[in-house]
Amino acid sequence: MTGWAMALFRRDLRLSVRIGGSAIVGVLFFLAVVTVFPFGVGPDLNLLARIGPAILWIGALLATLLGLDRLFQADREDGTLDLMLMAGRPLELVVLIKCLAHWLSTGLPLVVAAPLFSVFLNLDPVAMAAVTATLLVGTPALTLIGAIGASLTVSLRRGGLLLAVLVVPLTVPILIFGVSSADAAIHDPVPFMTPFLILCALTLIAAVVGPIASAAALRFAAD
Amino acid sequence: MDLGPHAGFIIASYGLCLLTVLALIAWVRIDKANQERALKELADQGISRARPDQGRN
Amino acid sequence: MAFWDYANPTRFLKLVQVLLPWLVGLCVATFAIGLYMAFFTAPEDYQQGDTIRIMYIHVPSAWLCMMCYTVMSISSIGTLVWKHPLADVSAKSAAPIGAAFTFMALVTGSLWGKPMWGTYWEWDARMTSVLVLLIMYLGLMALWRTMDDPIKAGKAAAVLTLVGALNLPIIKFSVDWWNTLHQPASVVRLDGPTIHSSQLWPLLVMALAFTLLFFVLHLMAMRNEVLRRRVRALRMRAASVSRPATASASAQPAE
Numbered sequence: 001m002t003g004w005a006m007a008l009f010r011r012d013l014r015l016s017v018r019i020g021g022s023a024i025v026g027v028l029f030f031l032a033v034v035t036v037f038p039f040g041v042g043p044d045l046n047l048l049a050r051i052g053p054a055i056l057w058i059g060a061l062l063a064t065l066l067g068l069d070r071l072f073q074a075d076r077e078d079g080t081l082d083l084m085l086m087a088g089r090p091l092e093l094v095v096l097i098k099c100l101a102h103w104l105s106t107g108l109p110l111v112v113a114a115p116l117f118s119v120f121l122n123l124d125p126v127a128m129a130a131v132t133a134t135l136l137v138g139t140p141a142l143t144l145i146g147a148i149g150a151s152l153t154v155s156l157r158r159g160g161l162l163l164a165v166l167v168v169p170l171t172v173p174i175l176i177f178g179v180s181s182a183d184a185a186i187h188d189p190v191p192f193m194t195p196f197l198i199l200c201a202l203t204l205i206a207a208v209v210g211p212i213a214s215a216a217a218l219r220f221a222a223d
Numbered sequence: 224m225d226l227g228p229h230a231g232f233i234i235a236s237y238g239l240c241l242l243t244v245l246a247l248i249a250w251v252r253i254d255k256a257n258q259e260r261a262l263k264e265l266a267d268q269g270i271s272r273a274r275p276d277q278g279r280n
Numbered sequence: 281m282a283f284w285d286y287a288n289p290t291r292f293l294k295l296v297q298v299l300l301p302w303l304v305g306l307c308v309a310t311f312a313i314g315l316y317m318a319f320f321t322a323p324e325d326y327q328q329g330d331t332i333r334i335m336y337i338h339v340p341s342a343w344l345c346m347m348c349y350t351v352m353s354i355s356s357i358g359t360l361v362w363k364h365p366l367a368d369v370s371a372k373s374a375a376p377i378g379a380a381f382t383f384m385a386l387v388t389g390s391l392w393g394k395p396m397w398g399t400y401w402e403w404d405a406r407m408t409s410v411l412v413l414l415i416m417y418l419g420l421m422a423l424w425r426t427m428d429d430p431i432k433a434g435k436a437a438a439v440l441t442l443v444g445a446l447n448l449p450i451i452k453f454s455v456d457w458w459n460t461l462h463q464p465a466s467v468v469r470l471d472g473p474t475i476h477s478s479q480l481w482p483l484l485v486m487a488l489a490f491t492l493l494f495f496v497l498h499l500m501a502m503r504n505e506v507l508r509r510r511v512r513a514l515r516m517r518a519a520s521v522s523r524p525a526t527a528s529a530s531a532q533p534a535e
Binding site for chain 3: 227228233240246248250254255
């Protein structure tokens, strides 16, 4: 990684860890969602074990969406975004690095917390490992797709809710393949690897489409 | 005309489609009236598209 | 190229003025023929009885909701690549119409589903994809509404439309996958592989009528949008003229 990219990466990571502690809040929100589900569907452990992967995935999706609106907004407010636009570096790469830093500080904690929370949902070790693996592969895609929504709503004062509405339809495939590969590991209608590899492919597609579309939207918002 | 045992569903679906289309038409018509009124108000105030430097209407 | 001649909004309005009465007449006539065929000449289905008549509005509206997204995607390319001044007008005015057709497809589908499947809503692959499409239309409309600068809103919506267009096949594919995983082909398929010509002709005529309806509404909505931007530009010019300090700057084109 070249010097400027590393500097940007370190800066973003440091900001998100230091100020506001968004990583911890995201995990807390994840815990809250997982706790609320049994109140809704009842404390039936068999049922919870069956829908556990889905609960964890929906919790992770909501927690990711919640943190996304700050991805570019803070930088826009203090003018850093304009400097980044003028710096002449490829904006797609800037977006990719910012997403990586954002995922490390908000997405990775969710992945780390998932095995712990799956104990509440009566998941067996195999399911636990499968859900964690799918979240590890899938949450970067959520951040990358969410970056498109974040850059579209960057100039809006209260864009958080709109961002969620815009991004959710685009994340449907990731949710489907994330949950179905976790399900495939538990009771196998299909081998685990089939949906898992498609999930990997979706993440790679998101890594291309997300930064390109997001950079385009940021350029249009600036001029 | 006899539409069979499920006549209600057929009539309801055609009716709802008609309502939706009517709503679209109403939206387009009301919107047009609003814009034309705004243009007329502006023209009454002496603000129109005729520009002093170019003779486009 | 004739396409570029109508980049001028005034010329476009004139074209609409000429074209619209013909299109409206054609649309009404096609609807009359199509509805007559759907109710009087088309036979009832040996399996589904008279409920097959819902197909004559369900299938065209489902088709139109996808065609409308295609129109919006092409317009979005027009906005981003060629910066055609009418492209974002076209994309913006197509969105509510597309949402309405999607809504019609969902409503007629569920009203057809009740007598056929025994339930108003089946999480069937096609209905689920159409529901996701409806959310995308409504999200795009919300994005248009929240930004007051039409040029910026147009570009943002164009980016989102194109990302959605890339994503729609993936969504369709994943919903199909999800559907076969959860319910092994037990639902009655609404349209069989073969369709008799006595049912096909009314369907085609109705599809043509719906397409004409879309173009009529689209042209009318585009005309409204052009007028709306004209009002906005005039108001801004009026505001800048009324301020004496900046009066000298008002000579620049306000559009």
